[in-house]
Amino acid sequence: MLRDSHPNKSITIHDVAKAADVSKSTVSLVLQGSPLIRDETAERVREAARKLGYVYNRRAAELRRQASNTVGVVINDLMNPFFAEVLVGIERRLVDAGYIVLMAHTHESLDRQRKVLASMREQNAAGLIICPAFDTPRTLTKEVQAWGIPLVVMVRSLGAGSYDYAGSDNERGVLLAMRHLLARGHKRIGFLGGRSGVVYEQRLRGYAGALEEAGIRLDERLIIASDPSRQGGSDAMAAMLRIKLKITAAVCYNDITAFGALATLGEHGLRAGTDFALIGFDNVLAAAHSNPPLTTVDIRPDDLGEHAAAALMARIENPQLKRQVYLAEPRLVLRQSG
Amino acid sequence: MLRDSHPNKSITIHDVAKAADVSKSTVSLVLQGSPLIRDETAERVREAARKLGYVYNRRAAELRRQASNTVGVVINDLMNPFFAEVLVGIERRLVDAGYIVLMAHTHESLDRQRKVLASMREQNAAGLIICPAFDTPRTLTKEVQAWGIPLVVMVRSLGAGSYDYAGSDNERGVLLAMRHLLARGHKRIGFLGGRSGVVYEQRLRGYAGALEEAGIRLDERLIIASDPSRQGGSDAMAAMLRIKLKITAAVCYNDITAFGALATLGEHGLRAGTDFALIGFDNVLAAAHSNPPLTTVDIRPDDLGEHAAAALMARIENPQLKRQVYLAEPRLVLRQSG
DNA sequence: CTGAAAGCGCTTACAG
DNA sequence: CTGAAAGCGCTTACAG
Numbered sequence: 001m002l003r004d005s006h007p008n009k010s011i012t013i014h015d016v017a018k019a020a021d022v023s024k025s026t027v028s029l030v031l032q033g034s035p036l037i038r039d040e041t042a043e044r045v046r047e048a049a050r051k052l053g054y055v056y057n058r059r060a061a062e063l064r065r066q067a068s069n070t071v072g073v074v075i076n077d078l079m080n081p082f083f084a085e086v087l088v089g090i091e092r093r094l095v096d097a098g099y100i101v102l103m104a105h106t107h108e109s110l111d112r113q114r115k116v117l118a119s120m121r122e123q124n125a126a127g128l129i130i131c132p133a134f135d136t137p138r139t140l141t142k143e144v145q146a147w148g149i150p151l152v153v154m155v156r157s158l159g160a161g162s163y164d165y166a167g168s169d170n171e172r173g174v175l176l177a178m179r180h181l182l183a184r185g186h187k188r189i190g191f192l193g194g195r196s197g198v199v200y201e202q203r204l205r206g207y208a209g210a211l212e213e214a215g216i217r218l219d220e221r222l223i224i225a226s227d228p229s230r231q232g233g234s235d236a237m238a239a240m241l242r243i244k245l246k247i248t249a250a251v252c253y254n255d256i257t258a259f260g261a262l263a264t265l266g267e268h269g270l271r272a273g274t275d276f277a278l279i280g281f282d283n284v285l286a287a288a289h290s291n292p293p294l295t296t297v298d299i300r301p302d303d304l305g306e307h308a309a310a311a312l313m314a315r316i317e318n319p320q321l322k323r324q325v326y327l328a329e330p331r332l333v334l335r336q337s338g
Numbered sequence: 339m340l341r342d343s344h345p346n347k348s349i350t351i352h353d354v355a356k357a358a359d360v361s362k363s364t365v366s367l368v369l370q371g372s373p374l375i376r377d378e379t380a381e382r383v384r385e386a387a388r389k390l391g392y393v394y395n396r397r398a399a400e401l402r403r404q405a406s407n408t409v410g411v412v413i414n415d416l417m418n419p420f421f422a423e424v425l426v427g428i429e430r431r432l433v434d435a436g437y438i439v440l441m442a443h444t445h446e447s448l449d450r451q452r453k454v455l456a457s458m459r460e461q462n463a464a465g466l467i468i469c470p471a472f473d474t475p476r477t478l479t480k481e482v483q484a485w486g487i488p489l490v491v492m493v494r495s496l497g498a499g500s501y502d503y504a505g506s507d508n509e510r511g512v513l514l515a516m517r518h519l520l521a522r523g524h525k526r527i528g529f530l531g532g533r534s535g536v537v538y539e540q541r542l543r544g545y546a547g548a549l550e551e552a553g554i555r556l557d558e559r560l561i562i563a564s565d566p567s568r569q570g571g572s573d574a575m576a577a578m579l580r581i582k583l584k585i586t587a588a589v590c591y592n593d594i595t596a597f598g599a600l601a602t603l604g605e606h607g608l609r610a611g612t613d614f615a616l617i618g619f620d621n622v623l624a625a626a627h628s629n630p631p632l633t634t635v636d637i638r639p640d641d642l643g644e645h646a647a648a649a650l651m652a653r654i655e656n657p658q659l660k661r662q663v664y665l666a667e668p669r670l671v672l673r674q675s676g
Numbered sequence: 677c678t679g680a681a682a683g684c685g686c687t688t689a690c691a692g
Numbered sequence: 693c694t695g696a697a698a699g700c701g702c703t704t705a706c707a708g
Contacts, residue, residue: 012701023679028703038677055485058460059397060701064684070440070461079623084422091443095450100457102408103441105429112433119438122396123408147393230627259627266609266629267674285417289568289597291604291629336605350685361695366687376693398685402700679707686700692693 011054020048031056062124071099071312072120073129074113076106080229080256081284082301083131086154089305090129097313099126108133121147127312131155134197150315152324154308157198164315166308166326168299170199170281173330174206175213177251177279177297180332182214186249186277190222190240192261193233194253200228203253203281221245228253233260241268249277249338255284258294262337266291277338293335299328349392358386369394400462409437409650410458411467412451414444418567418594419622420639421469424492427643428467435651437464446471459485465650469493472535488653490662492646495536502653504646504664506637508537508619511668512544513551515589515617515635518670520552524587524615528560528578530599531571532591538566541591541619559583566591571598579606587615587676593622596632600675604629615676631673637666 013027020027022045029037030045037045048054062068071094075083091101102125104116113133120128127150132140136156141163144151152164174191181189191207194200204223211218224239226232233252237260240247252258258280265272272278273292280287280296287294307326315321351365358365360383367375368383375383386392400406409432413421429439440463442454451471458466465488470478474494479501482489490502512529519527529545532538542561549556562577564570571590575598578585590596596618603610610616611630618625621636645664653659 014701024701025680025703026678029678032703036677041677056460057401057462057701059462060401060684061703062684063395063398063401063686063700064702064704066684078422078426079419081417081419081422084416084419088416088443091441092445095442095454100454100461101441103429103439104433105426107430116433116438122394123438124395124397230624234627256624259624259629262629263627263631271604286568286594286597286624289572289601291597291600293601352685362685363687363696364694367694370687374693379693395685398700399687400700401684401702402686402688404700677708681706682704684702688698690697691695 011052012057013054015052016045016049016054019052020045068124068126069099070102070123070125071127071129071309072102072104072116072123072125074104074106074116074120074131076108076113076131076133078105080254081286082254082256082282083155085284085301086131086305086308089302089307090309091305092302093306093309094313097309099313106133110135117144121149125149127151127316129154129308129312132158150312150319152308152312152315154304155199159198162323164311164324166304166311167199168304168328169330170202171206171209173281173297173299174203174251175210176330176332177281177295178207178210179213180295180334181249181251181277181279181338182210182216184249184277187216188219188222188245188247188249190224190247190250192224192240192250192252192278193226193236193257194228195225195232197228200253207251219245222247226253226257228257230256230260230263233257234264235260237261237264249279251279252281255280255282255287255294255296258296258337259286259290262290262292262294272337279332279338283333287333288335290337292337295335295338296333298331298333304328349390350395351392353390354383354387354392357390358383406462406464407437408440408461408463409465409467409647410440410442410454410461410463412442412444412454412458412469414446414451414469414471416443418592419624420592420594420620421493423622423639424469424643424646427640427645428647429643430640431644431647432651435647437651444471448473455482459487463487465489465654467492467646467650470496488650488657490646490650490653492642493537497536500661502649502662504642504649505537506642506666507668508540509544509547511619511635511637512541512589513548514668514670515619515633516545516548517551518633518672519587519589519615519617519676520548520554522587522615525554526557526560526583526585526587528562528585528588530562530578530588530590531564531574531595532566533563533570535566538591545589557583560585564591564595566595568594568598568601571595572602573598575599575602579608587617589617590619593618593620593625593632593634596634596675597624597628600628600630600632610675617670617676621671625671626673628675630675633673633676634671636669636671642666 226236283298564574618634
C-alpha cells in the first residue's frame with residue numbers, strides 16, 4: 001500500500017542536490033527564489049525536485065531560521081456560533097498572510113487552557129490569540145508575554161494591562177438596544193441571561209446607563225441571570241414570564257440566550273415582535289433566520305476575528321508597537337423580534 | 339518590555355546541561371523520564387531546567403525523531419454548527435491523546451483546500467482529517483495517501499476506495515424521519531433544501547425509499563432544492579408554500595435548512611408541529627432550542643468527530659489496518675416541530 | 677554564481 | 693549510570 005512506503009518522507013534537499021548535480025545550498029536558494037542562482041540552474045533544480053516528489057520541510061527550515069509561521073488560537077466555547085464566526089475570521093486572515101493555525105478548545109476549563117497554552121509554546125507558536133476561559137487570572141497576559149510570545153486577547157478583556165485586545169463596545173451596544181426599546185415606549189425592560197464575567201458586566205452597565213438616561217429606576221428583579229447558553233436563555237425567559245412584573249421587552253446577554261428565550265416565548269404561545277420585544281447581542285448568522293428573525297446588536301463577529309488576527313501580525317512584525325485595541329462599534333440591526 | 343527579550347528563546351538543553359553539570363544526553367534522558375538516570379541527577383537537572391525557565395522545543399525533537407504530534411483538520415463550513423460540533427469532538431479526542439490540531443477552513447473552495455493541505459503536508463502533519471469541499475475530485479484520497487500521510491475523510495464520502503471514513507447513515511436517517519411522518523398520516527411530504535453532493539443524494543435516497551415502502555409515488559415537485567443554508571431553507575419553504583400542493587410535512591436536508599424553514603413558516607403565521615410537520619437532520623445543539631424545538635435525526639455530531647479522530651489515531655499507530663468505517667446510527671429525536 | 681561548513685535544538689546508538 | 697558524536701532537514705555567512 002502506498003501509505004506504508006511514505007514515499008517522500010526521505011527526500012530532502014540533499015537528494016535534489018544530487019539529482020540536479022549542485023550543492024544543497026544552491027537547492028535551498030532556488031527554493032527561496034533567490035535571484036543569485038542562474039535561471040538555467042534554477043530550472044534544473046526545480047525539475048529535479050518535481051521529479052523526485054520533493055516536499056519542503058518547513059519545520060526544519062523554521063528550526064534553522066528560528067522562525068515560526070504557526071499561530072495558536074484558543075477558543076473556549078465553539079458551540080456558541082459567535083466564536084465559530086470569530087474563528088473563521090481569524091483563520092481567513094492568518095492563512096491569507098501565510099500563517100497556519102493551531103486551534104484548541106478549552107470548554108471554559110482553566111486546566112485545559114493551561115495545557116494547550118503550554119503545548120502551543122512548545123510548538124514554538126509565533127503568536128497566540130486567546131479568548132480566556134472564565135476566571136482566568138489576570139496575570140495570564142504577563143505570563144504569556146514573559147514567554148516572549150506575542151499575544152492578543154479577544155472578547156473577554158483581562159483588565160488593565162499592556163496587552164493587545166480585540167473586542168466590542170459592549171456597554172454602548174446594550175445602550176443602543178435599550179434606547180430603541182425605550183423610544184418604542186417600553187417602560188419595564190428586562191435584561192436576560194448571562195451571569196458573570198467582564199462581558200456580562202459591560203453589557204449590564206449599558207442596561208443600567210440607558211435606564212438612568214431615561215430617568216427610570218433600575219429594578220433588580222428585571223435582571224434575570226442564567227447560563228450564557230440557549231438553555232439558559234430559555235430558562236431565564238420562563239422565569240421572567242413567571243414573575244409577572246409586566247415586563248414587555250428585554251435585551252438578552254447574547255444571541256444564543258435570545259434564541260432560547262424565543263423558544264420559551266413560542267411555547268407560551270407568544271411571539272417576539274408582537275407580544276414581546278426581544279433584542280439579542282452579537283448578530284451571529286443564525287440571528288437573521290431565527291423565528292422570528294432577531295433584532296440584535298451587530299458587532300460583526302468574523303470581522304472581529306480578522307482584527308484580532310491583524311493585531312497579532314502587527315505585533316509579531318513589531319514587538320515595540322504601542323498597545324493595540326480594537327473595539328467593534330456596535331450597530332443595532334432591526335429585524336422582527338423587537 | 340518583557341516580550342522583547344524573548345527570555346527563554348535561547349535556553350536549550352545545552353544550557354541546562356551546563357547548569358546541572360551533566361551532558362546534553364543526560365538532560366534529554368531526564369526530560370524523557372528515562373529510568374537510566376539516577377534520581378539525584380535527574381532532580382538536579384529538573385531543578386536547573388526550572389530555574390532557567392527552560393522550554394522543551396518539541397519541533398526540534400520531532401525533527402530529530404522523524405515524528406509529529408500535530409494533526410491537520412480541514413473543515414469547509416464552520417458556519418454550520420454541525421461542523422463546529424464535529425470539530426469540538428475531534429479536538430477533544432486528539433488533545434486528550436497528546437496531539438495538537440492544525441485547523442483550516444476552506445469555505446468550499448477547492449483552491450483553498452489544496453493550499454491548506456499542501457501547507458499541512460509541509461508542516462509534517464502526522465495525519466489529516468478532512469471533510470472535502472464540494473466537487474473535490476475523488477482522487478484526493480489516493481493523492482494524500484501517496485504522500486504517506488494517514489487520512490480520514492469525514493461526512494462527505496469520496497466514493498469507493500480504501501480510505502478511512504467517518505460519517506452517518508444518511509439514507510436510513512431520512513427513512514426513519516419519513517416513517518414517522520407517514521405513520522402520523524401524512525401523505526404529501528416534501529424534501530426541503532440541499533442541492534447536490536453525496537450527502538444530499540444519500541438523504542434523498544432515504545426519502546424515495548420511504549415513499550416506495552409506503553406505496554406512494556414520488557412527486558418530483560415536492561423536492562425543493564436550495565442552498566444547504568438557513569437562507570436556503572427559508573427560501574425553499576417559501577417556495578413550498580407558494581406551490582400549494584397540499585404539502586403537510588417535510589424533512590429537511592439538515593438542521594440549519596430546517597431553521598430557515600421554521601422562520602419562513604413563522605412569517606406566514608404558521609407553526610411547525612401544529613400547522614405543519616417539519617423534521618431536521620443532524621441534531622445540532624441549537625435544535626433543542628429552536629422555535630419550536632426541532633424534531634430531528636440525531637447523528638451525534640461531536641461523537642462523530644471523536645470517531646474520526648480515533649480512526650485517524652488507529653491508522654497512525656498501524657498503517658496496515660484494514661479500512662475503517664464509522665457510520666453514525668441515526669436516531670429520531672421527537673420534539674415539537676413534527 | 678555556486679559550494680563547503682557550521683549550526684538550529686533535539687535524540688539516539690555507542691562507548692565506557 | 694553518563695558522555696561524545698553523529699545526524700534530523702534545513703539556512704546562512706563565508707569563500708572562491
